Amino acid sequence: MxxxxxxxxxxxxxxxxxxxxxxxxxxxxxxxxxxxxxxxxxxxxxxxxxxxxxxxxxxxxxxxxxxxxxxxxxxxxxxxxxxxxxxxxxxxxxxxxxxxxxxxxxxxxxxxxxxxxxxxxxxxxxxxxxxxxxxxxxxxxxxxxxxxxxxxxxxxxxxxxxxxxxxxxxxxxxxxxxxxxxxxxxxxxxxxxxxxxxxxxxxxxxxxxxxxxENFGKAAVLDNYNSHFRSDLGFDKTDILFVQPTRIVPRKRIEDSVRLVGMYGRKYPEIKEKIKFIISLYQGDELDDSYIEVIKNLAKSEDVDLHLISDRVSSVRILNNNGERLYTSRDVLVNADLAIYMPKWEGFGNAFLEAVSCRVPVVVSTYLVYKTDIKSAGFDNLEVRDNYDDEGLLKIPESILIDMHQILNDSEKRIQMTDKNFEIGKREFxxxxxxxxxxxxxxxxxxxxxxxxxxxxxxxxxxxx
Structure with a gap:
């Protein structure tokens, strides 16, 4: 047949x-x-x-x-x-x-x-x-x-x-x-x-x-192309890159990510100047210019070094009209020290799987579909419960800041976590x-x-x- x-x-x-x-x-x-x-x-x-x-x-x-x-x-x-x-x-x-x-x-x-x-x-x-x-x-x-x-x-x-x-x-x-x-x-x-x-x-x-x-069989790694990412975009090799690998839309709750980065910088002031918060994608098809301004103003009030780099991110590796390298979302993630993904609502979680395939630790909120379809696979993530206050802000416990610091400074634990997640992702997704x-x-x-x-x-x- x-x-x-x-x-x-x-x-x-x-x-x-x-x-x-x-x-x-x-x-x-x-x-x-x-x-x-x-x-x-x-x-x-x-x-x-x-x-x-x-x-x-x-x-x-x-x-x-x-x-x-x-x-x-x-x-x-x-x-x-x-x-x-x-x-x-x-x-x-x-x-x-x-x-x-x-x-x-x-x-x-x-x-x-x-x-x-x-x-x-x-x-x-x-x-x-x-x-x-x-x-x-x-x-x-x-x-x-x-x-x-x-x-x-x-x-x-x-x-x-x-x-x-x-x-x-x-x-x-x-x-x-x-x-x-x-x-x-x-x-x-x-x-x-x-x-x-x-x-x-x-x-x-x-x-x-x-x-x-996600194609875990062809997972992104540092190579001769994406290894230029930090220098091309003005980051030092010792900078700590926190990446929000999403578009800039309200349901992604980027304000909670900004608050998290701000809290982390205040708790560990000795490394604060090295922390860079990167949002890799653009507004997409849910345009809301006021939301971008909300994020920029919040980053300023939280004293977060914010970088919007969507003009340097593409679905394919190409050069722009100025001859500059454009990077894929995966290229950005393999250069990240930590991925932050804390939506209030998400259909599934493409950005999460991309981060897992790039062997990056992920701070993730336990949004509904994460709880019903992802968490049960056994991933080892830095989880923040989807618990919001009366103003609609995610309640971020101090313990998550400590967990973040540990995973950023304990290379052995980081490798164990990301390797485990990679194998689970490859098997399940x-x-x-x-x-x-x-x-x-x-x-x-x-x-x-x-x-x-x-x-x-x-x-x-x-x-x-």
């Missing part, structure tokens, strides 16, 4: 340092390694994908997170995304929704043309029908499933009802229908057992859990796990994929010109 398929990933954006882009890269590597042929259809490629040829990377404007139409529909349908919400009558709202459906149908036709031209067997929709950040993309993918009967796997990383900026909206009926849909003939994948429980409760579907993973789960997923869905292939061939005969 044939076991290889032609698979197309659909996403608003790829080739970046966000969690969705990173996971797609990993899935592509595993799927192509298993003999499948992979294509991508995205609104934007921040960087071209290195794992597949350029002729298999398609771009469609309507899929973009930042398209003119997406910004327009967000402003109309999600009033709390702007300081001055637009007032809409029900009639005007209906007209805009109808227009949106028309554009979504046009996009589905464009995608289906790519599917026909390349004999795609199955599409894997990356968060298009979980987050309304590409509304037209969500409508288009739903049409591909419901109208064109294309075999569809939905890979959900997080959901719109988990984000306050989307929970208040004017299109709840549409979101409930397509984000995500519960139509038969599709498969759903989520990244945590918690998400599986919520989705099965709300939508009455039984999703497959495939957690975030490595590519072997991902390969097994993807093989099982495609095998269980193979009958529908083959049926979709037959329907596609019939459609080409019916509409041949």
């Amino acid at each position: 044939e076991t290889s398929f032609k698979i197309a990933f659909i996403s608003g954006k790829l080739g970046d340092v966000d969690g969705v882009s990173l996971e797609v890269d990993k899935w592509i590597e595993v799927l192509t390694g298993a003999g499948h042929e992979v294509f991508t259809i995205a609104g934007l490629y921040t960087n071209p994908l290195q794992s597949i040829s350029s002729d298999k990377q398609f771009s469609l404007e309507y899929l973009r997170f930042d398209s003119t139409l997406q910004h327009h529909y967000e402003k109309m349908m999600f009033p709390y995304l702007t300081k001055h919400p637009t007032h809409l009558t029900s009639g005007t709202r209906d007209i805009i929704v109808e227009e949106m459906m028309v554009h979504g149908k046009e996009l589905s036709e464009d995608i289906f043309q790519i599917i026909q031209d390349n004999n795609i067997d199955v599409i894997i929709a990356q968060n298009t029908n979980a987050m309304p950040m590409t509304l037209l993309g969500g409508i288009a993918v739903y049409n591909l499933l419901s109208e064109y009967k294309v075999a569809t796997i939905f890979h959900h990383h997080d959901f719109w009802w988990e984000r306050s900026r989307f929970s208040q909206n004017r299109i709840e009926g549409l979101l409930n229908k397509i984000m995500p849909p519960s139509d038969i003939g599709s498969e759903h994948v989520v990244i945590s057992s918690y998400s599986a429980h919520i989705l099965s409760s709300i939508k009455r579907v039984i999703p497959t859990v495939i957690p975030n993973c 490595g590519f072997k796990m991902l390969s097994e789960k993807l093989n099982t997923l495609l095998d269980s869905y193979s009958d529908e994929i083959r049926a979709s292939r037959r329907r596609l061939q019939k459609s080409k005969k019916s509409y041949a010109v």
Whole structure:
């Protein structure tokens, strides 16, 4: 029986340092390694994908997170995304929704043309029908499933009802229908057992859990390229680098990380001047300029030496227009003395796994999914309980400062901790796990994929010109 398929990933954006882009890269590597042929259809490629040829990377404007139409529909349908919400009558709202459906149908036709031209067997929709950040993309993918009967796997990383900026909206009926849909003939994948429980409760579907993973077989180490990181960015080899390997968004609770670094510097003033706090990534797609100012002002009041280096971080190693080296997130982490990762909410924990693969000790808050899906694996981390005061600030015990100091100054204990975590990560969240789960997923869905292939061939005969 044939076991290889032609698979197309659909996403608003790829080739970046966000969690969705990173996971797609990993899935592509595993799927192509298993003999499948992979294509991508995205609104934007921040960087071209290195794992597949350029002729298999398609771009469609309507899929973009930042398209003119997406910004327009967000402003109309999600009033709390702007300081001055637009007032809409029900009639005007209906007209805009109808227009949106028309554009979504046009996009589905464009995608289906790519599917026909390349004999795609199955599409894997990356968060298009979980987050309304590409509304037209969500409508288009739903049409591909419901109208064109294309075999569809939905890979959900997080959901719109988990984000306050989307929970208040004017299109709840549409979101409930397509984000995500519960139509038969599709498969759903989520990244945590918690998400599986919520989705099965709300939508009455039984999703497959495939957690975030990391390629521990090709883990980053110091090499001739990333060994220039400290000197390139003005850090001394004796500086103590605390790295926050995340984007700058409120749910990452970076203010708690700043407070932690400030507390550590005050407790150990003899090394305070050597401590540098680095935030490696950018704002991403949850723009909030005021939050960046909050972090900068807090760092100043805490007397924390803050470094925002997103302009020197990329999904691939390249030179910028000034001829300067750009580093990957993993390049940054292998130069770190300690990683800090204390979100209040996270879909899983890509940044955590990256730090583990780079053999860096991690200070981590015990956020919900960490407790349900990660902690039980047996990792040895510097944990801060997810206990918040009346002002919403994480309660940081002095004991964590002592633990940090010990791990920074006891090389033997540091090696024991990071080696143990590396082996656990490799076993529980490595590519072997991902390969097994993807093989099982495609095998269980193979009958529908083959049926979709037959329907596609019939459609080409019916509409041949």
